[in-house]
Amino acid sequence: MVGDIGEVQARRIPEATVLRLPVYQRILAEYLRSEQTTVSSEQLANLARVGAAKVRKDLSLLGSFGTRGTGYDTAFLMAQIDHALGVDQDWPVAIVGIGNLGRALANSEGFSSRGFRVAYCFDLRGEVVGTKIGGVTVRHVDELAGLSASERPSIGVVSTPAVAAQEVADAFVEIGVRSILNFAPRVLQVPPEVHLRYVDLSIELQVMSFFESRRREAAVTARLPLVGAVGVSRAPEPA
Amino acid sequence: MVGDIGEVQARRIPEATVLRLPVYQRILAEYLRSEQTTVSSEQLANLARVGAAKVRKDLSLLGSFGTRGTGYDTAFLMAQIDHALGVDQDWPVAIVGIGNLGRALANSEGFSSRGFRVAYCFDLRGEVVGTKIGGVTVRHVDELAGLSASERPSIGVVSTPAVAAQEVADAFVEIGVRSILNFAPRVLQVPPEVHLRYVDLSIELQVMSFFESRRREAAVTARLPLVGAVGVSRAPEPA
DNA sequence: TCATGTGAAAACGTTCACAGCA
DNA sequence: TGCTGTGAACGTTTTCACATGA
16 A cells, blocks of 8 residues: 555654664675675675664665565665665765865765765865865865855865864854764754764764773673672673 | 672663763863853753753763752763763774874874873884874784784774775784774674774765755645645745 | 652664565 | 565653652
C-alpha cells in the first residue's frame, strides 16, 4: 500500500539513523570501488560496527530497496541514501578562518566527491586574503556581511580561533545562514532556528577519555576476584 | 543480582550523557572566565541547547553537586565532570599524518587546556620528519611500530590521506592502542575491542544536508496551503 | 522562595524473531 | 535457500511534575 508512484514517501527518519547514513554511504563507496555490485545488510553491519538488524531497519526507513535472498544493489542504494540525505542537491558552503584547519577543510575529500561546493573562503589576515585555495579566492571577512540573499551559502563553517568564533557566527546569522558547523572550541549562541553542530578534537578526546577510563576501571575490578582479597566475587569477563 | 559490594559511585552513565558532558564543560569554562562562581541548570541548558531537566538529570548521575535554590558551583562542577570523564588522568596521544589537518590538531586548544598530551607526531615525508611542532619532533611513521608497551599512546589520531588510513590503524592496533580517532574519510577495520570514532567534514556536511533539506521540504509544505495556486507568493523573509 | 534531585510516565530507539519473497 | 522487511518485545533516554532542602 505504500507502493505509490510519484508520491513521496515521507516516512520519518530518526536522527540516530541520519547519523549512521553517511557511514553506510562511505562503505558503499568502498564496495563500489571494488566493483562489488551487491551488498548485504551483514556486510554493511560489519564495517559500520552495528547490528545487521539495525542496518536493515535504517535502510527500510528510506524505502524497500533490497532484494530478498540477494541484498542491496550497491550503486542504487548509494543513490537512494544520497537522495534521502539531500546530498543530490546543491549546497554552497562558506568557510571562515583559513588557518591550517580551514585549509584542510577546503581541500578535503569531503567536497570533491559529493554535492558540496566551497563557494566562499574568508579570512582577515593580509597575507591570506587574495590567495587562492582550490580555485576559490580568499576574501576579507568583512565582505561576508555584504553577501546578498541570492549569494547566501547554505552552510557556514567556522574554523577560526576560538575568540573570533562568536563574531563569525553572528555574521552568518545576520545574512540568513541557518546551518552552522563550528570547528572552533567555543560555545556559540545563535537563535533557536539555526542548526548548529560542534566538531572538534577537544570534545572527541574527552569522549574517548571517558571510554578509556571506564575500560581501566573494568580491568581493575575484573582483576580483583583473582586476588581473592577483601571481598567481591566477580565472574571473570569473558573477553 | 548485580549484587555489587563495591560501595563508591558506580552509577552507570549513559552514553547520551557522556556526549553532552564536554559541552557543559565548555560552557562552564566560559562562565569561569567571566568569574561567575555559580551557574544554574537553566543557564547551562540555554547555552547547550537542551532542556533544563536534561541537564539536571545528566549532572545528578555524577552525584548531587548542586545547591537547591542556588545552582552549581562553577569550578567545582567542572572538576567533577573532568573526573567523571577521566580527563584528570594522563592521556598521551599520537598523531599520524602531519598535513594541514594534523598540524591544526597538534596545535589545537583541545590539548592546551586539559589532561591531553601530544606525545608523538608521525609522518613519512622527508620535509616534515624531523621538524618540530609544538615542542614535539615529528618522527618517521615507521617508528610507530617500534613503540614499546610503556611508550604506548592511549589514543591514536589518524589524520593522513584516506589511502593511508587503514595502514596506520593497523599499526596502532598492532602496538596495543585501543582508542582511535579517525579524521580520514575512510572506513577502518579494527578488532571489536578497539574504540573507534569518525570525525570528518564529509560526514558532518551530509548530516547538515539532511536537516537543511528537511527544512526546505517543511517550508514548501507549510507554504502550500497559504498559496492556494500554482505560483509562489513568498512572504518577505523576516530577517 | 527558588532551583535541585528524582521517581514515574512517555517517547524513542534497538533487538528479536520470523513471515515473505526472489 | 538466503536475505530482506517488519511487527512486537525490550531497553534506553527524555520529559514531566513535584517533593526536597538551602
